[in-house]
Amino acid sequence: MAFLDIERAVFTYPGHAPVVDGVDWRMQAGEIHCLLGRSGCGKTTLLKLAAGLLRPQSGRIVLHDRERGGELAAPGPQVGFMFQAPTLLDWLTVLDNVLLPVSLQRKPTPQDRQHALQLLNQLGLASHAQQHPRQLSGGQQSRAALARALILAPPLLLLDEPFAALDAITRAELQDDLLRTCRERGTTVLFVTHDINEAVYLGDRIALMHGGRIVDDWTIELPAPRTQAMRHGPLFNEYCARVRASMDRTAL
């Protein structure tokens, strides 16, 4: 059984043609799924449907999680998010930013603080816990936002171009942090990107969206764990070329 089932989902903004037009997509637990496609093809809208932020006009989206599963009707602790801008609150410390999803539900306990510090430590930010976001670099802010997205241990993590604004080296480091942290926790990830190289590096599966539909998909069989050196290997480049060729056809 799939972990997240998107079944014939259709979504239309009022007065427009359908933006998501009958998407069928299954995500297996613990896998990283990358969603690629040209600007405006409906990726963010599909992500919002998967988050329960929007509801499909027809079809359904079902999360098969033992504790927190069911048809997605609204966002909840079963789903973590991270968007392109880190959106940290500047009047809170880094630690309190990471704890924010907990604080919105209840008063954080010493165990919550311990967990947040452990996440910050895993992401190389332990010494910045008491600083404020303006004292961090862009890459460090993205790491803090990733820790915040993971604090409630969501079984499903949705990421919308989270590293798009970062330089290439910081971006590669963040990709490795994401892979390591999600593999350790068994988190299922849906990652929206424009970048073919990023999708092949991160993804167990890649789907290509065009005109509101999934028009192609691939299983990426690169060895685990991924290493930066793989980016120069023939198999990696073969996958990139295949995806590029399919994406070029969507421009015709």
Ligand SMILES: Nc1ncnc2c1ncn2[C@@H]1O[C@H](COP(=O)(O)OP(=O)(O)OP(=O)(O)O)[C@@H](O)[C@H]1O
């Ligand atoms: N709130 C809205 N109301 C009306 N139309 C919208 C709304 N949000 C998005 N759209 C339209 O829906 C289409 C798909 O938008 P969406 O943001 O899902 O695309 P995307 O593939 O994520 O694009 P990008 O890669 O540029 O972020 C676009 O034509 C956009 O103009």
